Amino acid sequence: MHLHKYEKLWLIFGVSSLIVFLTVLGIGAFYKGMHPPSHLATIDPQNVEAHEAFKEENLGLRQLDEDKYIVSVIASAFNYNLGKDEDGASVNNIRIPVGSTVVFQVTTTDVVHGFQLAGTNVNMMVEPGYISSLETEFNKPGTYTLLCNEYCGTGHHYMAATVEVYQP
Amino acid sequence: MTMINNTSINKDDSSLVMAHMWVAFVSLFVGGLMGLLQTLVRSGTLTLPFGIGYYQILTVHGVILALVLTTFFIIGFQFSLMSKTVGMSNKQRDSAWFGFWIMLFGTVTTAVTILLGKASVLYTFYAPLKAYPTFYIGLALVVVGSWIGCFTNFRQLYVWKKKHKGEKSPLLAFMVVINMLLWFIATLGVAATVLIQFIPWSLGMVDTINVLVSRTLFWYFGHPLVYFWLLPAYMAWYAIIPKIIGGKIFSDSLARLSFVLFLMFSIPVGFHHQLTEPGIDPVWKFIQVVLTFMVIIPSLLTAFSMFATFEITGRKKGYTGLFGWIKGLPWKDVRFFAPMVGMIAFIPAGTGGIINASNQMNQVVHNTIWVTGHFHLTVGTTVILTFFGISYWLIPALTGRKLTAKINTLGLIQTIVWAFGMSIMSGSMHIAGLLGAPRRSSYSTYGGTEQASEWIGYQIGQAIGGSILFIGIILMVYIFINMVFLAPKGHEEFPLAEVSDDAEPTPMFLENWKLWIGITVALILFAYTIPFIDIIQHSPPGSPGFDMLIR
């Protein structure tokens, strides 16, 4: 099939840019390990408490190391369960010192939910039967809105909490 | 025949196409009204009366615009193209009507279920939210009806080819068949999940549903769906607009090649909608991302062909200089102007799409209102304005009337109103999305965080843009009514462009259907077999239905 000379140039330019672009994505994904959240672990959605990470006492923020934390969350319509504070009240604000590395691990007991920390790259789907997990570093102090960004029912837009990154 | 006949295609075929157009334009009005209400609710200025839920109207909006309007307009338009290029026998017309009635019956069944408040699950109906069974049954009927349309179109071309041995098929008929092949292969996925998973589960015949399998089957369909919307617009760009501007088709073979590439590369890519989901191997996500970007090649071909046609035509009319030929284009002819504005909108729209599909970058925008801003540019502007552009000649051609100068002017205004309203609405959506505002969410202050308060200004921007857009909808509905009932009788041209004399002859391998279908199927098997088996083998326990959450 015949191609016009300019068309050939145009295609060569376009396809070369495409190759460069995909190479950059590939290096990011495979060499730098920046895959999108794709945790493969499964769980029984009717019995999530059977899993160590989602036992009542393990929910919410736990410190693992000097500046390493883990946050375990059970999502359900229309609430994120972040554990209880000393007074037995539900936690809906988590405080993390700036510069910390945090692993979020989240599961759901009912329908699909979203898990998005507005203003950060923390953004993943939470699906029944799976544990979603993602690691991030907090370098900017501030209050971030944690919200559900996948429709989960009539109260979907009320499903929210906050994460406060503070200067110790 | 001695009867005086103003319609550009025969009367019986006109009625068939018009029936589809009626459903499309009624849907436009209903869906547009819902859209307006959504923007008002989201900005905090309106609370819906009579216990109507936000997610109920959002379900109506998504289903009626993304699924009903598009499918009816496209199938109707394609029947007009087939009738014009390869003809339609009485039997074929009967089967087309049969498909139409099944689709309509399905649409009404689904619509009634939504209106009764029993299916506020949005147009993606993600399990394990559970709607009343008639919601899924209605959708299945729409798909089955559209398959009858597919096979009618296949048959039309087949019969024509048998009569014209050794000739290449007419370009537009070739394009229609490609698009219907794409639709048929894609809808197999959604039909599978609806028939095998959703219907038995919602009827209570089985207790649980495999969520990730259902989502994967849905998105196997969901991405080609958007190309099913886009390709009819490309048909108009490639093979109709050249005629309207007084030019010729730049190259028949490149047009066919790009359609073939769209067929191959629009299906094995659904994972790019599931990038942030657990349970799918990231290597396969990446492979599908690479395949996704292959559609850049036919897109580049299309952009080149379009601008080549424009430039050559402008220069032939005597306009010179590097960009002087732009003046040679009929900017005051709405049949050109509306699709042209749509094409221009495709520049930011396509750029946004590249961002969305960029593997890790998806995390920045996934499920934020940025995405909604993105597809109101693609389908809500590029595709819809091209469909409006088609309507300005197709409807009068079908009703045996004329597009008057007045309606032409009104159409120009409509196009500008739409582009203006959409820039504001979609622009606000894009910015709010980057700031983190979620899509598919009623008004909320998210516990009064500072971030959420920053979003409100952009929600108001969306309401302003949405109100302007709704004016655009009223104008378009009026234009439709005018072209059906009020415009003076006359003959409106059905503008079919011819191929340029300078174009190279079309090689016959482009019509090797077995080859193209074979490659398409092979690519799908390559992209999906291993990850799909993986998903099934590592399935968690299934999910019961949650129908109380949507009431």
Ligand code: HEM
């Ligand atoms: C008057 C014109 C329109 C307005 C004001 C409008 C407004 C909106 C708004 C505000 C949303 C987002 C709601 C949310 O996520 O909470 C939305 C969603 C949507 N719109 Fe439109 N829209 C219009 C026209 C269209 C057209 C012409 C199409 C397609 C042909 C379309 C297709 C969609 C789809 C598919 C969704 C997604 C629904 C979902 O997320 O479930 N809209 N629209």
Ligand SMILES: [Cu+2]
């Ligand atoms: Cu939600």
Ligand SMILES: [Cu+2]
């Ligand atoms: Cu897609």
